[in-house]
Structures are given as C-alpha cells and as structure tokens.
Amino acid sequence: MFVVMGGMLKNNIQTVDAATQYSNLDVKPKEEPSEDVKKFLGIWLNRGYTVQPPATTYTVVGHSIHLNTHSGRSTLGIATSPFAAPRYQWYKSTDKGRSWTEISRNEGGNEEDLRVTSNEPGSIYYQQRVNWRQAGGLGFSIAEIWSQVAGIHYSAKDKNAEKIEVSVQDDYLYNNPSEIALNSTVATAKVNPEDYTEDLVWSVDNHQLAYINPETGELNANSRGASGIVRVTGTIKNVDGTSVSDSVDVQIGGGLEDKKVKSGESAMFAMQGHIGQLGDKDNDFTVRWYRQPAGTQKRELVASNTKELSYVIEEARVRLDNDLYWAEISMRFSRDVYEYVTNKARLNVLPADKPDITLNNTVQNETFNHNNTDDLIDDIANGDIVSYRDEITISPDSGPLRKGTYVLPIYGDTEIDSVKINDEEIDPSRYQVINYFGGTSPILQIDQIRRESGETFVIEVRTRVDGVYMNEQMVAHPYIYSGEEDNAYRFRGKDKVMNYVTNVLQKDVRDISYGAVNAYTTDKIISRTDDTNQPNDVVTVDDQRRTKEPIKVFLTQEGEFTNDDGGSLPGCLRLYDQGKFVEIVGKKVKVTESQKDQPLNSIGWDKENGLLLHIHDAAVAPGQYSTTLNWSFENSI
Structure with a gap:
C-alpha cells in the first residue's frame, strides 16, 4: 500500500428549472418529448431539461444558430448512480418529422449544444436525445430523455423585432449555498413579430447579485449572501441599427423578508419564491420555525413538525421589536434527508410615539x-x-x-x-x-x-x-x-x-495509495488508486492571500520505499507529464507554479500523469511498503 497526504473540497449541488415549451404541434417528433421537471425547492423530482432548444427560431440563410441545451437527472437518480455519464445525439428532419436523420459526430451530433446553418430558405427541425450510462458512459443505459422539437426557419431577408416582453420562471432566488435551495431560473421572451431574425442577448445590471448566460437566459444567484434586486434585460439588435429591449426584476435573498408592522397588527413571515410540491407519499418534509429575541443569541422553537411554509404572529407587540425569525426545513427524499435554513428575518414593531x-x-x-x-x-x-x-x-x-x-x-x-x-x-x-x-x-x-x-x-x-x-x-x-x-x-x-480572511496560503496534502502489487510484477508503471485521480486532488489549496505573488511547488522523495522489516522495494516514484517523466528520489522536482496576481491552484492528475510508481526489473518481496514525500511551497524570485 502506497500513499501521499491530501484532501479535497466538496461543492454543493446546484439545480435549476426546466423550460419545456413544445409548440411544433404540426411536426411529428422522433420520440415524444420528455415531461417537464418537477421540483420542491431545489430538489429535482424527475429527470429533464434545464434549458430546452427553442421551439421556434427565425433567421436568414447563412446565419449560424446555436441550439443550447442543459439537462440533468433527478436528485435521487444522481444519488443512486453518481458515476453515470450522459451521451448526446441530435437528429434532424426536413419534412416535418415524417423522417429523421441522425446527425454525425463530425457535424456535432454528439455534443450537448449544436451549431447549425443553412444556405437555402426553408425549415429544418431538430430533436435531441440524452442517454445516461453507467461506468462513466460506457456501461448499460439507466435513463433517457428527449428534448422538444426545435424548428429553425430560414428566409432570404432579415426581419426586424418590434417589441419584446421579458419574463422569468422564478422572481425570487436564494443566495445561500445548499443542495435544495432554489438559486437559479431561466429568463424567456415573447417577441413581436414572432419571425424576427436576429439574436436575443441577455444581461444583468449587477453581477455581485447574479450572473446570466447571455445566450440561454440561465440566471444564477450569488452564494455569498448578497441580497437585493437584480434587473434582467433581453435585447435584440436589428440589422438596420434599431433595437428593442425589455427588463424584469428578480429578488435575491435568503428565503425570508423583514417585516414592519404597528403594535397589535399581525405579521407573517413566508418563504419566498417558487416552492413546488413533492406529490409523492414516499417523500415528505417538515418545517421548524425559530425565534431569536432581540439582543440575545437564544434559539426558541415557536412551531415544530409543521408543513407550513409561513409563520404568523397574530398580535405583534413592542416587546417583540427586532426579534429574528427563521425556518429550518427538513426534507426526506427517498432514503436521504436534506436540510435548508433560511436567513434570519427581522420583525420591526412600531409604537405610535417613537421618533422616526x-x-x-x-x-x-x-x-x-x-x-x-x-x-x-x-x-x-x-x-x-x-x-x-x-x-x-x-x-x-x-x-x-x-x-x-x-x-x-x-x-x-x-x-x-x-x-x-x-x-x-x-x-x-x-x-x-x-x-x-x-x-x-x-x-x-x-x-x-x-x-x-x-x-x-x-x-x-x-x-x-x-x-x-x-x-x-x-x-x-x-x-x-x-x-x-x-x-x-x-x-x-x-x-x-x-x-x-486569514490572508495565508492554506494547503492540505493527501496520502496516495498504489494498491496491491503482484510479487512477480517487473518493469511496469503502477497508477494511483482512484481516490487520488481526478476529479480528486492530491494537494488541495485554498489561496486566501490578498496579494498573490508567484509560488513554486517542489516535491522530493526522501528515500526508497521500505517495509516494516527494512526491506526495500525495487521501484521508485516518477513524476509524469504527457509521457515524459523525471524520477524524484533524492531530487527536488518542480511540480507547478503560479503567476503573479493569480491564485495557486490545487494539484491533481488523471490516471496517466502525475506521481506514478515504476517497478524495476526485479521481484517484489511480500510486505507493505511506504516512503515519505516532502512538498515545499516557495515564493518565486
């Protein structure tokens, strides 16, 4: 067993809404489009699309159209088959679906997104299949979905857009990192006339609050706790130089909003945004509401084991002024349990005689x-x-x-x-x-x-x-x-x-294992075990330096591999990079370096690169061998 020290950061899963708008009713699809994604908060209850290829697109001949898609499996599906990988296949039809042709790999038919064009007027229809397979895409099929049909209509002349109306699926997004937080949505537009020919581009007015994909309209809230209103704008620039645009506001927050009432009035704290429904007896959720009295750190349970996503204070009094309220949602989805804690919302109770x-x-x-x-x-x-x-x-x-x-x-x-x-x-x-x-x-x-x-x-x-x-x-x-x-x-x-921030460079080095080696193995390269191959890092780096000077990372193998009896392993570690290598026993070998004003990244390799074990032309005596690696991080001069 051979190992080298390290650790890795775990990212929260982020989910988004599907946007199915199947409208090509006079076109026969190759397969029936899959149903819309259903969700509760940010939990996906079924597989489907987050971004569909647009049902109808008008353009001029020779103009390239980018069919964007984004699909995913249910939260339960990901939990039960985490290593399944998607395979994409696009199909097209020029006769309204009476016959469909598979688009070849050379034409981008196996990609998630597809770029298409035509040099002749007419209509071409496209549909995508996504198939998830085990073993990273090489095993048997476990799930499949079909997109809506995307019709692209090519004309010989440009046509101006005259009016646009923008909307979003969800006008409230959460700014807390959580597996079940609703922290993304999709912006859509209704354009008059429908057969306009130029591109629709999306933008936001505050990137501290949210980011939007300029092509797809996918809007993602920040996860740093920044709250406020972000304005989403869709713009079409016509060929003649004119343009049309429209905007919609989206609230970014932690789930609850502050309330201000007069003494004696009722106050209701309610979960914001689109919550959804579980709709399955095997899945359930409970809500616990808490209160923190003003000026304390107390945590008082005011409602437990409820399914109410709002809490009402029937008669608010001045003694409750500046109290904080929040909800903790516990959700059972199949055999897994997920938790979400809202922000703390403040109650302001105004007496009639106080100063303003x-x-x-x-x-x-x-x-x-x-x-x-x-x-x-x-x-x-x-x-x-x-x-x-x-x-x-x-x-x-x-x-x-x-x-x-x-x-x-x-x-x-x-x-x-x-x-x-x-x-x-x-x-x-x-x-x-x-x-x-x-x-x-x-x-x-x-x-x-x-x-x-x-x-x-x-x-x-x-x-x-x-x-x-x-x-x-x-x-x-x-x-x-x-x-x-x-x-x-x-x-x-x-x-x-x-x-x-600590303003320091924090690093965590992970042990590396090369598994069991056959005693008769000779002149062979042994790869690391999967837990130290990408996407896992061998050295996890959190570069919190505010002023990032260049850093070089060096590695030395202090001595030979030995077992408990003092026996030596007929082998050594090599640092591989695309087929080239250098042995590191007793040598100070540079692994990587950062540039000025850039963070030092974590260090990790695929199975064919990095630290690999070479067994020499000699038999291996039974035993457990180990050695010591010295990692050094030095400022560049």
Whole structure:
C-alpha cells in the first residue's frame, strides 16, 4: 500500500428549472418529448431539461444558430448512480418529422449544444436525445430523455423585432449555498413579430447579485449572501441599427423578508419564491420555525413538525421589536434527508410615539480595497484599518431622541482607534466595548445620546482588525435603540456583508495509495488508486492571500520505499507529464507554479500523469511498503 497526504473540497449541488415549451404541434417528433421537471425547492423530482432548444427560431440563410441545451437527472437518480455519464445525439428532419436523420459526430451530433446553418430558405427541425450510462458512459443505459422539437426557419431577408416582453420562471432566488435551495431560473421572451431574425442577448445590471448566460437566459444567484434586486434585460439588435429591449426584476435573498408592522397588527413571515410540491407519499418534509429575541443569541422553537411554509404572529407587540425569525426545513427524499435554513428575518414593531430615525451607514477598509461595494467588503485581514461612518437623522415630524443607545457590532478582538461625533473625537469613557457570549459577539456601545427632532449627526468609528483565525463572514449593521418605558424603539442601518480572511496560503496534502502489487510484477508503471485521480486532488489549496505573488511547488522523495522489516522495494516514484517523466528520489522536482496576481491552484492528475510508481526489473518481496514525500511551497524570485 502506497500513499501521499491530501484532501479535497466538496461543492454543493446546484439545480435549476426546466423550460419545456413544445409548440411544433404540426411536426411529428422522433420520440415524444420528455415531461417537464418537477421540483420542491431545489430538489429535482424527475429527470429533464434545464434549458430546452427553442421551439421556434427565425433567421436568414447563412446565419449560424446555436441550439443550447442543459439537462440533468433527478436528485435521487444522481444519488443512486453518481458515476453515470450522459451521451448526446441530435437528429434532424426536413419534412416535418415524417423522417429523421441522425446527425454525425463530425457535424456535432454528439455534443450537448449544436451549431447549425443553412444556405437555402426553408425549415429544418431538430430533436435531441440524452442517454445516461453507467461506468462513466460506457456501461448499460439507466435513463433517457428527449428534448422538444426545435424548428429553425430560414428566409432570404432579415426581419426586424418590434417589441419584446421579458419574463422569468422564478422572481425570487436564494443566495445561500445548499443542495435544495432554489438559486437559479431561466429568463424567456415573447417577441413581436414572432419571425424576427436576429439574436436575443441577455444581461444583468449587477453581477455581485447574479450572473446570466447571455445566450440561454440561465440566471444564477450569488452564494455569498448578497441580497437585493437584480434587473434582467433581453435585447435584440436589428440589422438596420434599431433595437428593442425589455427588463424584469428578480429578488435575491435568503428565503425570508423583514417585516414592519404597528403594535397589535399581525405579521407573517413566508418563504419566498417558487416552492413546488413533492406529490409523492414516499417523500415528505417538515418545517421548524425559530425565534431569536432581540439582543440575545437564544434559539426558541415557536412551531415544530409543521408543513407550513409561513409563520404568523397574530398580535405583534413592542416587546417583540427586532426579534429574528427563521425556518429550518427538513426534507426526506427517498432514503436521504436534506436540510435548508433560511436567513434570519427581522420583525420591526412600531409604537405610535417613537421618533422616526433614518440611519445611513457605510463601511470602508482603508488598508485594502479591492472590488468592494457599498454592501460587500471582501478580504479583511488582521491589522486592517476598517472605518465606519453612520449618518443619523431624526425626522422633524417625529419625537426627539432621548436616552438613545448606539450599537455597532465589531469583529473578534478588533481594537478601537477613535470614535468621533460630528468630527469631534469623544473620550473613551463615553463608550464601551462589550463582549457578549464569551467574546464571540463584541459590540461598541455609546449610551445617553440626546438629539432634537430634525437634527442630523454623524458617528465615525475607526478600528484596527484583530482576531481573524479562520475565513469567516459577518453580516452586521449598526442600530440605535431605547428601552425607555412607553417609548421603546429600535432603528437599524443596512446590512453589510464583511468577509474576513486569514490572508495565508492554506494547503492540505493527501496520502496516495498504489494498491496491491503482484510479487512477480517487473518493469511496469503502477497508477494511483482512484481516490487520488481526478476529479480528486492530491494537494488541495485554498489561496486566501490578498496579494498573490508567484509560488513554486517542489516535491522530493526522501528515500526508497521500505517495509516494516527494512526491506526495500525495487521501484521508485516518477513524476509524469504527457509521457515524459523525471524520477524524484533524492531530487527536488518542480511540480507547478503560479503567476503573479493569480491564485495557486490545487494539484491533481488523471490516471496517466502525475506521481506514478515504476517497478524495476526485479521481484517484489511480500510486505507493505511506504516512503515519505516532502512538498515545499516557495515564493518565486
């Protein structure tokens, strides 16, 4: 048994909606198109298409058309046959389906997507079959689907698009990485006239919130917790220089939205977006609703073992102001159980006599500012100077601020350099840093703030970050509150997503095994076992350096393979690269290197490359052999 150290990162599975629109009713398909995908949240209940080839496309002769598809199997199918691979086959018909011809491999007939064109006017119809087979596509068939028929109609002249109406299948997408979160959808367009001939191109106005495929309209939400509204736009540019476009908004969030009500009114927290139905007695789900009282880290169960995807507070009172509510969904799908936890949504309960306060807050990393936005601060490390500026306005039509308390959440062991109110630094005795729950939730607090109605004042806090020992995200906001009897209130600023990083290169080296070697094996190359072949990495690298200087990775085999009895293996390790190799016993061999401003990637090889064992021309004595590999990571000069 031969091994080398390492580990790998596991990615969450992401699923998307199908978009079947079979409309070529006068065309006989080669096979009946498969049914639409059914889902519950992000769980696929059956196999099908995420993106169908368009049912109808009009274009001019000689113009290339790209038929995009994206298909997948059910979540259960993937779990039971994880190594099955798809095989694609396209067919075409020029006689409305009376006869179909298989498109050859040379023409792209075995690809997921197909590019087609015609030099003559007329109509050509296409249909795709996807067949999943075991053993990476080489074994027996386990599943098959057929796309809708895609009709492409070629004309001799261009035709302008005059109007476009854009829509999306789901107008709410989740921003949390989860196997069952609905974090993608498909944008579609209705164009007048239908037989326009130019391409439809998709775009979004905020890539921090979501990304869209410009050809297919597949929209994917971010998985970093950034929330907001992203605008999806479809545009057609006509040959004569005119263009038409339309847009639709999609909400990006964690599943629940904050609620603001007056005392005595009811408040309902409801799961957003398209949820779907399980529709199978073998599958089930339960929902547990929780409450976190304001100013605490308590976790109170308020509803259990329910199937309600909403929670109603019949009569909200001021004592519940700023409480947090969230849902935890436990879903049993066949023999597997999946969990999803929504974001924590805030309840604001407004008494009639409180002041109306607006708190506009900003955060800036003065030390390192790379691609930061107003609401997302990335790559914060120990020693950084992070400054907070909060502008607080009391409405002239409301009551004054009396005995107010200002609270600013800070991170870890962060130190306070200075605190200013209206550009004047205040004495440290005017504020305090409170470490709640053993120092895991520190805050800066200023008490006894008094301001008149209509007044605006600014609080500025300059901090020095410390205590970052792991990559971590903090979503925080400042707030002003008062616990004064009969005049309790709480006003909060906007959430800021702050990502803290260690600013170091983290690596994890995996043991390598070459399995059992026949004692009579001679002059032969032995490959690694599958757990250290791609897609698995031998060295997993998480490059969290903010300034990425070049790094070279070297490898040395310290000595021969030996067994417990001190016997040596007649063999050595070789580092292969496309048939070429170098032996690494006693040598410092370069494995890879990174470039400036680029991260160092994880290291992994296919079965024919990388570290392979060569058995020399001698018999192998029975035993378990091992050796030590020395990996070194050096800055390039």
